[in-house]
Amino acid sequence: MRFVLIPDKFKGSLSAKEVIGAMSSGIRQVHPEAEISSVIASDGGDGFLHAVASAIPVREVLCQAVDPLGRKIESRYLFSREDQAAYIEMAECSGLVLLDASERNPTRTTTLGTGMQIRDALERGARKIYIGLGGSATNDGGIGIAHGLGFRFRDRSGKVLEPVGGNLTRVHQIDTRAVMVELKGADLFAINDVQNPLLGSKGAAAVYAPQKGADVEEIRSLEEGLKNLDLIVGKALGHSAADLPGAGAAGGAAYGLHVFLHAKFIKGVEFMLKLTRSETLFKEGGIDLLITGEGAIDEQTLQGKLIHGVVLLGNKYRVPVLAICGKLDLAPGDIGKFGLEAILEIRDPRKPVQYSMENAAILIENSLSEYLRKRKNT
Template identity: 50%
Template sequence: MKILLIPDKFKGSLSAQEVAVAVSNGLRRLEKRVVIHKVLASDGGDGFLEAVQRMKKIKEIEIDTVDPLGRKIKAEYLWDSVNKSAYIELAKASGLTLLKFEEQNPMKTSTYGTGLQLKDAIAKGAKFIYVGLGGSATNDVGIGIASALGYNFLDSNKQNLNPCGENLNKIESIFLNKNNSIFEGVRIIAVNDVNNPLYGKNGASFVYAAQKGGNRADIEKLDLGLRHLDKKVKEQLGKEEAVIPGAGAAGGTAYGLKVFLDAEFIGGTEFIFNLCQVDKLLMEHNFGFIITGEGSLDKQTLNGKLIQGVLELGRRFNVPVIAVCGKLGIDKKELNTLGFMDILEISDSSKSLQYSMENAANLVEGAIFNYFGKAVL
């Protein structure tokens, strides 16, 4: 029997790799000879570089840059010299994990440090730059990145503004000296699985800014700032991209990459599946099952995320899909109608959430062992 594993992380408990190990252990307790293939994905957020490194043996570059508050740090990205491609994870220089809790403030933070990484990759001759979005500490619409690459954002007095969230509403002029546009001829690809528009109740600020330290007043000001910048972009650059799905990703960085650097969008799931040639894998092997899963399986799970992509693979190649999850937040019958063969929930209502999280690996292994123990591998 051959089984394909495509798990997501159990946030706060297990990485995708650890989920895969737990599932593998459960299967091999029953049948030592089972053949297991693993595809470890990323939605473009935390773990993006790790996911790429598992598929491609390419060089890691560490450079001097700055964190979301402008302090000097070192951050890495991946460089494929053969294909002239760079892979940059936004969170490495602009991530929330770089800040102490009391420092988190989307009014003050900037993506400028990530822009310095793009600038370095372009200087090395990059023709393709993949930017994994997610985990950001920012709500600056990517003007920090744009500033690092030659854009100037000016106030009513023609003074350069610091590229951060609180200054979005002050931007009156957007200027790029075409003689200094170093990104000309470079394809920028924004990788993420978020579908939010730029502004509004489902936009970057109202949905995500509170997680980055913003209070209610900040969120309202930031949303107004997003609307203001979009208005200036329409007037001065002639671009209207605020409502496209995914524009609100990473504090609007996806929007900024698109309007300032002409970036393309690709879903994280699609990106990883292409990178590891998962279609070819399914054509070459006769898999009995695909096993996927994540920490919480709910309605949000099927909103462009990994498991939705796995279900589509199962349908196309006629392979049954089984999901294992920490907590099931949707009616099991509803999920079954979407194409799951079965869903295994590891949480025990008689035990605390903390217990389930601390023992997630053993619980996943046990759930797989018990389920497949009723069948013949």
């Protein structure tokens, strides 16, 4: 039997590496001679740098930046000398984890810190820059990133606006006179598996702003702000990308990366498979089961999280896909939408959530071995 394991982390419980270890133990209980291959992957969210560092030789670079509220911090990204490529994780400077619950408000937050990291990488000679999106505390349409690279967003009076979500409705003109010339010689890539557009019921504000602390009125204001930004971008730059699948990722940061920095979008799973040269496993054929998983599976999983990308990979090579999760939050009728052979939930509803988190490894191992034993006998 041949198995390929491509799980995400179980947030707050197990790293992706630990999940792979638990899955492998479960497989060995039923198929002791199984051939098991694994990929430490990322959909571009938090854990992106760890996934990259596990795949290729890179060095860590420290640079001064700011957090989502503009406070000075020391941040890190990765650099590969071999191909002059930088790898930046958006959550490092613009992440929700950097804020206390009382500080979370996407009308006040900015992606400026991520822009400062991109600037630093360009100044160090980066020719390719890969930005892992996800886990952001922001909804600024990427104007913070652009500001960090020399773009200036002005109101009707010509005053430079602070690049935060709450100022999107005030953007009237885009000043490109101070944009870094180094941008012309670099290729940028936005890494994420989210397919949401910028605007509308599935857009950045409607879907993700509530998770970042926005109330109903703030969500409405952010939506209007993103509409205004897209209007001004169309007039100033002659290019609109609001309907581009994935533009709504990270509070519209993906949109900003595309329209201001000409970044191309790459799906997280595809990116990691290429980086690790793991797709050769599938091209060779003979894989019996592809196993993935993450802490929770819900409706948003269908919007482009890692599991969605793994399912697409399985479909491409006609390999069945099994998912394991800590918590399954789907109506029974919706489970079939994922294209999975099955979803295994390790949580015991009779016990506290903390129990499942503390015992996630053995629960994954036992759940998987039980499923494979039944699968083997049918």
